[in-house]
Amino acid sequence: MTGGGREILHKMKQKIWSWIEMIGEEKTCCALVTPVTPDAGKGKSKMPKHVTHGFHLVEGKSNHAMEDCLVSEFRKVDDNELGLFAIFDGHMGHKVANFLQAHLFDKILKEPDFWNDIEKAIRRAYHSTDAHILEHSLSLGKGGSTAVTAILINGQKLVVANVGDSRAVICKDGVAKQLSVDHEPSKEKKVIESKGGFVSNLTGDVPRVDGQLAVARAFGDKSLKRHLSSEPDVAVEMIDDDTEFLILASDGLWKVMSNQEAVNSIRSMKDAKLAAKHLADEALSRKSRDDISCIVARFH
Incomplete structure (x- = not known):
């Protein structure tokens, strides 16, 4: 290749990398699903125990861009198949939620x-x-994010962990069972006060840590970290023949629906992606104004 040809090729590479970096900087919260296909938003396990999953996201009617992120994928690790599902509900920006997603x-x-x-x-x-x-x-900003993660091991063992108020609910023989813990400031008031913080309880508002954050545990939030925790609650659930499906969702859903209402709403739906969309649509019909992200994994 001539010197001129090499120079042209170098300039083309520079333009391509500049374009990639620009896209990366403008990335907003979204779903991370592997692989990306025309059916993005759903997937299925390759294990003998048939598992399908689907997700749906809706931007809320607030004065900020979408701050929810999620992961919904199966991954092969050695001789094991792992279902990896997560909801990350960001606040004061989406950078922390994006980082957790990645x-x-x-x-x-x-x-x-x-x-x-x-x-x-x-x-x-x-x-x-x-x-x-x-x-x-x-670089990641002063905001933070809740998290609820679920790891399904070979279609048999489900391990759920969470900080904040994004929630995991499983349906067993038609009955809703919450696997995560809502970390509300009012429930952890003594711990927060023991660290030098306070919990506000103003009329017409939810309890907040130091009058600011409506959850007692979260990733990030550097200015409040002395009074916040990132300690997760962890639960283990075995998947038996009575286990029908799992719902993971941000509080945009749970603010307007109870666990049992959510389970009842989609129990007859076999398509996981349509079930996730139905839950989000139902939350919107109940006037939820927050970002809504939802994952449904069905155990067939």
């Missing part, structure tokens, strides 16, 4: 004791990820 599961799976003590591995990954977010607050 990195949290990788950090969990890289923990050396993941297969031997998964609960310990998840706790350590949550803490180290939060520390990284706080350390890089100049």
Whole structure:
């Protein structure tokens, strides 16, 4: 290749990388699903126990861009198949939720004791990820995010962890069972006060940490971190013949629907993606104004 040809090729590469970087900077919260196909928004397991999953997101009627992110995918790890599902509900921006979407599961799976003590591995990954977010607050911003993650191991064992008020609910023989814990400031008031913080309780408003944040646990939020926790609650659920489906959703859904109402609403629906959309549409019909993100995984 001539010198002129090499120079032209170099300039073309520079333009391409500039374009890629520009797209990366303008990335907003969305779904992360592998692979991306014309049927993006749904997928299925390859294990003998047939599992299908689908998701739906709706931007809320608030004065900010979409801040919810999610992950909904199956991943092969050695001889195991892992279903990886998560909802990340950002606040004061979407950068922390974006970071969690891109990195949290990788950090969990890289923990050396993941297969031997998964609960310990998840706790350590949550803490180290939060520390990284706080350390890089100049680039990730002053906001934060809730998280609810669910790892399905070979279609048989479900491990759910969460900080904040995004929620995981499972349906067993028609009965809703909540697997996550809503970390509300009013429930953790004593802990917050013991750290030097306070919980406001103004008329017409929800309880807030230091009069600002409506959850007691979250990733990020550097200015409030002395009074906040990123310690996850972890639950393990075995998938038996009575287990019908799993719902993961941000509080944009749970503010207007009870666990049992959500289960009843989609129990007869076999298509997981349509079920997730139905839940979001139902929340909108009930005047939810928040961002809504929802994942449904069906165990057939």
